[in-house]
Amino acid sequence: MATFREIAGGGVTAPEGFLAGAASCGIKNPDSDKLDLMILSSAHPTVTAATFTSNRVQAAPVRVTREHLATEDDVRAVIVSSGNANACTGAQGMADAREMAALAAERLNLRPSQVAVCSTGVIGKPLPMERIRPKIDEAATLGDDPLRPTLAIMTSDTVPKYSAVELPIGDRMVRIGAMTKGAGMICPNMATMLCFVTTDAAVDPDCLQALTKRAVDRSFNRITIDGDMSTNDTVLVMANGQAGNAVITVGTPEAEALGEALRHVLLGLAKAMIRDAEKATRFIELEVRGARTEPEAHTVAKAVANSVLVKCMWNGGQPYWGRVMHAIGYSGVDIVEERIAIDFNDVPAARGGISAGTPVEVMREETDQAEHRLVIDLGLGEAGSIVYTSDISEKFVEFNLLD
Amino acid sequence: MATFREIAGGGVTAPEGFLAGAASCGIKNPDSDKLDLMILSSAHPTVTAATFTSNRVQAAPVRVTREHLATEDDVRAVIVSSGNANACTGAQGMADAREMAALAAERLNLRPSQVAVCSTGVIGKPLPMERIRPKIDEAATLGDDPLRPTLAIMTSDTVPKYSAVELPIGDRMVRIGAMTKGAGMICPNMATMLCFVTTDAAVDPDCLQALTKRAVDRSFNRITIDGDMSTNDTVLVMANGQAGNAVITVGTPEAEALGEALRHVLLGLAKAMIRDAEKATRFIELEVRGARTEPEAHTVAKAVANSVLVKCMWNGGQPYWGRVMHAIGYSGVDIVEERIAIDFNDVPAARGGISAGTPVEVMREETDQAEHRLVIDLGLGEAGSIVYTSDISEKFVEFNLLD
Numbered sequence: 041m042a043t044f045r046e047i048a049g050g051g052v053t054a055p056e057g058f059l060a061g062a063a064s065c066g067i068k069n070p071d072s073d074k075l076d077l078m079i080l081s082s083a084h085p086t087v088t089a090a091t092f093t094s095n096r097v098q099a100a101p102v103r104v105t106r107e108h109l110a111t112e113d114d115v116r117a118v119i120v121s122s123g124n125a126n127a128c129t130g131a132q133g134m135a136d137a138r139e140m141a142a143l144a145a146e147r148l149n150l151r152p153s154q155v156a157v158c159s160t161g162v163i164g165k166p167l168p169m170e171r172i173r174p175k176i177d178e179a180a181t182l183g184d185d186p187l188r189p190t191l192a193i194m195t196s197d198t199v200p201k202y203s204a205v206e207l208p209i210g211d212r213m214v215r216i217g218a219m220t221k222g223a224g225m226i227c228p229n230m231a232t233m234l235c236f237v238t239t240d241a242a243v244d245p246d247c248l249q250a251l252t253k254r255a256v257d258r259s260f261n262r263i264t265i266d267g268d269m270s271t272n273d274t275v276l277v278m279a280n281g282q283a284g285n286a287v288i289t290v291g292t293p294e295a296e297a298l299g300e301a302l303r304h305v306l307l308g309l310a311k312a313m314i315r316d317a318e319k320a321t322r323f324i325e326l327e328v329r330g331a332r333t334e335p336e337a338h339t340v341a342k343a344v345a346n347s348v349l350v351k352c353m354w355n356g357g358q359p360y361w362g363r364v365m366h367a368i369g370y371s372g373v374d375i376v377e378e379r380i381a382i383d384f385n386d387v388p389a390a391r392g393g394i395s396a397g398t399p400v401e402v403m404r405e406e407t408d409q410a411e412h413r414l415v416i417d418l419g420l421g422e423a424g425s426i427v428y429t430s431d432i433s434e435k436f437v438e439f440n441l442l443d
Numbered sequence: 444m445a446t447f448r449e450i451a452g453g454g455v456t457a458p459e460g461f462l463a464g465a466a467s468c469g470i471k472n473p474d475s476d477k478l479d480l481m482i483l484s485s486a487h488p489t490v491t492a493a494t495f496t497s498n499r500v501q502a503a504p505v506r507v508t509r510e511h512l513a514t515e516d517d518v519r520a521v522i523v524s525s526g527n528a529n530a531c532t533g534a535q536g537m538a539d540a541r542e543m544a545a546l547a548a549e550r551l552n553l554r555p556s557q558v559a560v561c562s563t564g565v566i567g568k569p570l571p572m573e574r575i576r577p578k579i580d581e582a583a584t585l586g587d588d589p590l591r592p593t594l595a596i597m598t599s600d601t602v603p604k605y606s607a608v609e610l611p612i613g614d615r616m617v618r619i620g621a622m623t624k625g626a627g628m629i630c631p632n633m634a635t636m637l638c639f640v641t642t643d644a645a646v647d648p649d650c651l652q653a654l655t656k657r658a659v660d661r662s663f664n665r666i667t668i669d670g671d672m673s674t675n676d677t678v679l680v681m682a683n684g685q686a687g688n689a690v691i692t693v694g695t696p697e698a699e700a701l702g703e704a705l706r707h708v709l710l711g712l713a714k715a716m717i718r719d720a721e722k723a724t725r726f727i728e729l730e731v732r733g734a735r736t737e738p739e740a741h742t743v744a745k746a747v748a749n750s751v752l753v754k755c756m757w758n759g760g761q762p763y764w765g766r767v768m769h770a771i772g773y774s775g776v777d778i779v780e781e782r783i784a785i786d787f788n789d790v791p792a793a794r795g796g797i798s799a800g801t802p803v804e805v806m807r808e809e810t811d812q813a814e815h816r817l818v819i820d821l822g823l824g825e826a827g828s829i830v831y832t833s834d835i836s837e838k839f840v841e842f843n844l845l846d
Contacts, residue, residue, distance in 0.1 A: 096772045096773070096776075096778050096780065097772030097778075097796075125765075127765065128768050128780070129797055130797035162765065163766065164763075361567060365530075366673065369498035369500030369501075373499075392533065394533035394536075
């Protein structure tokens with residue numbers, strides 16, 4: 041097993057050959073000077089893998105990026121706007137997304153198909169292209185600062201989320217950098233978020249896609265905040281080979297090492313997203329074990345994590361395991377009530393589907409904390425799943441009254 | 444089509460031969476004098492049909508009632524306790540539920556199997572039988588008041604919900620009475636609630652079961668408040684033939700007439716439950732039309748109605764149709780984005796999956812009301828579904844911090 045180590049303060053520009061820039065266009069609010077346009081680019085040929093939302097309503101930038109990835113071998117850049125999702129915007133939206141790619145491509149000396157496009161924000165309003173066009177030059181002025189680009193992709197986030205690691209591959213040191221945005225509107229198949237990952241490892245396209253899918257599945261697909269899936273979710277992973285290692289292919293120890301590091305990076309960012317959930321006050325690690333299959337474990341975990349009444353319980357720091365039982369019961373998975381065990385951290389709450397007899401105050405010592413673990417054992421098999429989630433609070437509702 | 448008319452102030456005791464009683468045991472709080480024990484009984488042989496929760500965690504009273512209905516032809520009474528669901532209570536819970544049936548049976552001169560048992564309230568705590576036993580006599584002192592029995596089955600309800608109608612069947616007048624409880628924890632398959640329906644019509648058992656299932660499907664299964672399904676949901680429909688009509692069988696005009704009246708009664712109570720939703724401030728009639736099949740229409744409707752972000756939007760009285768689009772998109776139904784139309788009452792919000800161009804203030808005049816209709820046309824077929832729902836407010840969260 042390869043060892044990776046964190047690069048303190050590193051982000052998407054940590055790997056060799058990746059630079060990024062940002063600008064403030066006033067996309068959501070013309071009078072704001074919030075950074076809201078970002079360009080990330082590789083100076084060298086790049087292999088890009090991606091995962092997208094499974095929402096059947098797909099934003100224009102998602103459609104355009106899919107097209108580019110389907111026809112172009114060397115996607116090297118991405119242009120991102122925040123404050124407006126450019127979703128449900130019809131033909132105008134498609135034209136605007138293509139124009140964003142073309143404007144960035146022109147400035148970077150690339151083909152438009154080499155540029156991916158992402159947007160995040162309000163649904164249903166056309167992009168204010170007249171405010172974006174004048175700022176392309178500034179966003180395309182690339183440097184190695186990882187922070188400003190991260191600020192430019194944020195919407196409801198309260199903290200910028202980025203990280204980087206390095207690890208040995210063969211006789212080379214390879215770096216992986218990443219930044220993400222997303223806090224509200226998360227779950228079940230993919231968090232509403234954008235995540236951009238860069239690496240200077242040389243990786244085969246099929247291998248990169250497989251590693252990406254697996255890492256996303258075990259990180260972003262494991263977080264849930266309020267049960268809603270976005271129209272714009274995108275994860276892009278770009279590998280430009282500048283570390284000079286031998287090209288990594290599927291099924292090798294090197295692929296395994298890179299995949300583990302990638303998963304570590306994405307999981308860390310996913311957990312950061314949970315902690316930054318819109319007005320959430322608690323972080324919960326929800327583990328379901330003893331299921332017949334992993335999909336069944338995951339289905340139960342999601343049902344419990346998304347239950348509004350369970351979230352209210354978490355908000356109040358209460359140990360109402362009965363609400364957990366009832367959410368397990370409507371998950372759709374064929375469970376056996378009398379085999380269910382529930383624990384808060386290591387304190388038993390239920391055994392055999394009924395009270396374990398632990399006094400409420402003892403259980404509450406575990407649940408009335410900023411973080412705790414809820415462990416559900418279904419007693420039916422050997423499979424399991426872990427989901428990270430948060431509570432729901434009055435402020436969440438208040439925050440979401442306005443778009 | 445037969446005509447039915449409301450019986451003002453009528454409830455479960457309106458039909459001939461049904462009486463009910465109530466008592467205060469202090470089940471949830473020993474110091475409270477809230478009515479929390481109810482017995483409803485028919486003085487004559489009775490045919491009883493029922494529907495139950497699909498939650499795989501089933502409360503002891505649900506299990507006991509299912510047993511009785513499976514083996515007994517003449518279930519004539521029901522004993523109900525509120526404040527404690529007697530769910531996730533194991534063998535003790537089963538013994539307690541059986542004892543409740545036995546105590547009522549003894550007092551009413553019936554076999555225990557002739558008594559159905561229901562409970563509602565907190566999950567996971569054993570019933571305080573020591574407080575219930577001394578009050579059985581009082582609850583079994585039957586009269587024709589419909590209000591006190593309704594108060595006795597309520598938990599988080601703020602208003603008692605009961606009604607009655609009468610209609611001609613053949614040359615007789617037949618009555619249907621009903622009472623219900625339930626406001627929070629509603630959806631998707633059956634509202635968390637209890638509903639007791641009485642009729643003096645003579646009905647064949649198969650026919651009564653078919654009419655019950657159909658009426659519940661088109662009423663209680665159409666309401667959703669906060670996305671959670673209960674462990675205790677029960678609808679009981681009891682027919683004692685005292686009106687003297689010829690026994691009603693499946694597929695006849697009389698069955699049609701009775702079914703229509705039954706559905707009307709249940710739908711009225713279901714709507715009352717929505718209006719009484721825990722701290723909700725808005726009532727929404729959500730219609731999905733133009734679906735390929737009714738189940739698909741219903742799936743889309745539920746996804747939108749249960750979306751936390753959509754509910755927040757309703758709470759704020761806002762016309763953010765984009766959030767509706769995105770909830771439609773993650774419903775799991777294969778939709779075509781470009782065919783979707785959305786209206787608020789009769790005001791267009793989206794056409795062809797994009798903005799209809801209606802100014803926000805004009806749309807807001809419709810959405811910032813106590814009630815409005817959200818109409819979604821999928822443009823894929825001829826099937827439709829209607830769901831009644833409410834918003835989510837900060838007070839909902841606050842209310843649900845404690846069990």
